[in-house]
Amino acid sequence: ESGWLSRDPAHKDRPGVLSQGIYGARVGGPRHEAKLRAALKKYTDVEVLGAIPSLPQVVIPERHLGLLPAKEESGASSIVAAIAEVVSRHVDLDRIFAIAGSSPPLSSSSCPPDRPSASSGRFYPSKVRIAVASDQAFTFYYPENIEALQDAGAELVPFSPIADPHLPSVDGLFIGGGFPEVFMSRLEANQSLREEIRAAAFAGLPVYAECGGLMYLAREIQWDGAVRKMVGALPCDIRMTARPQGHGYVLLEETGRSPWPLGGAPSKDRIKAHEFHHSEVVNLSGAEFAYKVIRGHGIDGRSDGIVYRNVVASYAHIHSVGTPRWAERFVEFVRQSQSQGVVPARGTGGKNE
Structure with a gap:
């Protein structure tokens, strides 16, 4: 264990938990360290494996939703290097x-279920290309989710909703979380890409979006009196x-209305995920929901x-370990x-084609 250690006898013999070391953080000085060790x-x-002093000179900027993402912090590498030097x-x-x-x-009971991959001996009949929004506005991706999509037979094609004027030639689209509200003026300015994504979604392109991705696919974002146009692929x-x-x-229950139910067929499988958002969906009409909210808030406290x-956009962030079939089902769809001849998105240029 790291970060927390209980001396409660009730926790002493927890199966699978073995505490062999501890280190102090934000230690005030040599005298404080000596008292802690004693x-x-x-x-x-x-x-006791160490005592890390307070580091007032190392500051990681924060804003709503937590720390500033590394892609927005030009000094991120120097901050990591300074922390590494102190820890060493x-x-x-x-x-x-x-x-x-x-x-x-x-x-084996401690390990998550195997997911299909080339290394497991299960090969997929063909590769599909899935565009992944990746720039300063969209940075929230679990590495395991990216790996799961690749294991399921997807070739991932990164693109920038801020900078790329065209969508790459792809068969599907994944837009993860981030801070589209911070970059909404620049996202609005990229009109050609917004129009291409909207046209592709209306033509039936499979699209999966989480949180910031949901916000980007909406008609507009309203913040501090400013209103900026977004993609308009969702009626909200x-x-x-x-x-x-x-x-x-959050705990979600499938409604069976998703184009690719995570259980593999229309079901009421339950999904564990998480959410963290300072925004709300308004003026929604003409849409169904993939999930019923058992715990959490989602879109309106009842649904997400x-x-x-063929778009599914939620506030929930799903992890492939907790929902092993998520990537497989999306890629299969x-x-x-x-x-079946659904018109794929065919970009007209750009570095990712």
């Missing part, structure tokens, strides 16, 4: 590596709010996952749409 030695049998001086890394190396193998608008509308873990044509 107290831990007296009251616990846990090895104040933490016994060799001892940490030794402890990690002595850990017993994980049992987005209004920014001062307080979070949804924050934390706007379904419109993209493949089916391709084979």
Whole structure:
């Protein structure tokens, strides 16, 4: 364990949990460190692996929804380097590596289910190309989700909704989370791309969007008195709010209305995800929902996952480990749409073609 250690006897023998070391953070100085080490030695049998001092000179900028993304922080590399240098001086890394190396193998019950991949011996009949929005406005992607899409047979094609004038030639589209509201003027200015995405969505292109992606696909974003046009692939608008509308873990139940049900067929499978958004959907009409909200807020406290044509756009962020069939089902739907003659998005230029 790291970050928290309970000395409650009720937690002492938790199956699968073995605490072999601890380090202090934001330690005030040598005297503070000595007191911490003495107290831990007296009251616990846990090895102290280091004491990291307070670092007032290392500041990571924040705004609504948390830390400033690395793609927006020009000094991100220097911040990481400064933290690494301090950790290397104040933490016994060799001892940490030794402890990690002595850990017993994980049992099969501790591992997530295997997902299909070339390494597992399961190959897919054909590659499909899926565009992935990736720039300063869209940065919230779990690496495991990207890997899951690739394992399912997708060739991922990154593009920038801010800078690229055209959508690359693709069979599907994935727009993840981010801060479209911060860059809404620049997103609005890229009219050619917005129009191409809207036309492709209306023609039946499979599109999956999460949070910031949902906001971008709406007709407009309203924030601090300003209104900026977005893609218009969804029959709704987005209004920014001062307080979070949804924050934390969510539990969703499939309604069976998604073009690619995550359970593999129309079902009521439950999905664990999370949400964190300072915006709300307004003026929504003519849409169905992919999920019923059991816990959380979603779109309106009852539903999430706007379904419109072959678009699914939700506030929920899904993780492929918790929902193993998410990527497989989406890629399979993209493949089916391709084979059935759904018109793919064919860009007219750009570096990603």
